[in-house]
Amino acid sequence: MTGTAPSPSSRYPAGGAAFPHKDLTGISELAPWQILYLLDEAEQWVTLNRQPTKHVDALAGLTIINAFFENSTRTLLSFEIAGKRLGADVVNMHAAQSSVKKGETLIDTATTLNAMRADAIVIRHASSGAVRLIADKVDCPVLNAGDGRHEHPTQALLDALTMRQWLRGRGLEEFNGLKVAICGDILHSRVARSNMLLLSALGAEVRVCAPPALMPAAIERMRVTPFLNFDEAIDGVDVVMMLRLQNERMSGPFIPSAREYRHLYGLTLERLARAAPHALVMHPGPMNRGVEIDSNVADMIERSAITRQVEMGVAIRMACLDVLTRRARRVDGWALS
Numbered sequence: 001m002t003g004t005a006p007s008p009s010s011r012y013p014a015g016g017a018a019f020p021h022k023d024l025t026g027i028s029e030l031a032p033w034q035i036l037y038l039l040d041e042a043e044q045w046v047t048l049n050r051q052p053t054k055h056v057d058a059l060a061g062l063t064i065i066n067a068f069f070e071n072s073t074r075t076l077l078s079f080e081i082a083g084k085r086l087g088a089d090v091v092n093m094h095a096a097q098s099s100v101k102k103g104e105t106l107i108d109t110a111t112t113l114n115a116m117r118a119d120a121i122v123i124r125h126a127s128s129g130a131v132r133l134i135a136d137k138v139d140c141p142v143l144n145a146g147d148g149r150h151e152h153p154t155q156a157l158l159d160a161l162t163m164r165q166w167l168r169g170r171g172l173e174e175f176n177g178l179k180v181a182i183c184g185d186i187l188h189s190r191v192a193r194s195n196m197l198l199l200s201a202l203g204a205e206v207r208v209c210a211p212p213a214l215m216p217a218a219i220e221r222m223r224v225t226p227f228l229n230f231d232e233a234i235d236g237v238d239v240v241m242m243l244r245l246q247n248e249r250m251s252g253p254f255i256p257s258a259r260e261y262r263h264l265y266g267l268t269l270e271r272l273a274r275a276a277p278h279a280l281v282m283h284p285g286p287m288n289r290g291v292e293i294d295s296n297v298a299d300m301i302e303r304s305a306i307t308r309q310v311e312m313g314v315a316i317r318m319a320c321l322d323v324l325t326r327r328a329r330r331v332d333g334w335a336l337s
Helices: 032-049 074-085 106-115 130-135 153-169 190-201 258-265 306-324
Strands: 063-068 089-094 120-125 142-147 179-183 205-209 225-227 239-242 280-282
Touching (some): 032 190, 032 306, 074 120, 074 142, 106 130, 120 130, 130 142, 142 306, 153 190, 153 306, 179 190, 190 205
Parallel strands (some): 063 089, 063 120, 120 142, 179 205, 205 225, 239 280
C-alpha cells in the first residue's frame, strides 16, 4: 500500500486505444489499465458533482435508454442522474411496462431497441448473460447494470473509486497489498464477483467470507482466499465490504435464521475491532440493518463509506457513458481508433 502512481499517460494508451471496447458488460473483459482509465476519467465528474451547477452538454442530442428488466432504485436513479448531468435525453424502460411481460423474446426486445437508434443502452436483467446477448444484437454501446449472478461492473468501479479516494486521503495511491474482505452472500452476488475480478486485477489481497452454503465451489480460482470464519476473515484487513442476503435469488433455506446469521456473520462494533484500526466499512446497498451490519457501524462518520459509494456511483456512470459514446461523438483521437 505504498508508492506513487505513474502518470496517466504512462499507464494507458492515448485516445480511443485507452478503452477499445464498444460495451461495458463485465470487469472480466477489462485490462488493469483500462480499469484505471475509467477511474481517472471519473475524477472530473466527482469534481463537477460537488459544484452548485452540475451539468455539461457533453452528450447533448444523444438518447440513452435505461432498460431495467429487474427492479432497482438506486442503480436506475444513479444512471438517470448521470445521463442527465451529461446533457443526454434519458428514457427509462421498466420491466412491468415492457413487451417482455407479454411474451416478447429478449432478442426481439434488442431488435426493437436497436431500431429506435439509441446512442447507449443501460441494461439490468435477472438472467446471467442477458446483457451480453443484447449487446451483440445492437449497434450502440451497452452498459451492464447487473445481470443475474454474473456481473455488476459499474458497482465494482465505484467501489474501487471510493477505495482509491480513501487511500489518497491517507497519502497512498496504489491497490497493491490492500487487504479487502468481502463478506456475506458470495454465492448469489454479482457485486462480489465483479469486485473480486477488479481488486485482484489491481493487486489487492482479496478475502471472501460466507457460510458454507453461500460460498461458491472452487472460489480460489478467482484469486481470492475463502474463509468460513468471519472473525478470521476480517483480521487486520483495510476494507470490510458487507453484502446482504439475496433472498430473491435463493431457492430454499440457505441459513437457519437471520438471528443466527447475524450472530456468526454480522458486522458489529466488536467485530470491526478485529480489522485494522483505520479499516473502511463498505456496503453496496440496500442494507439489512441488524442482519449483516449493525446501524452503529453503518453510520460511523469516520469509518463508513456507504454514502460515499453512492456519490461515486454517479461519477463512475458519467465516466462510462462519456467514454463509450466518444466514437459516435467523434471526439478527437477516438473516431478512427
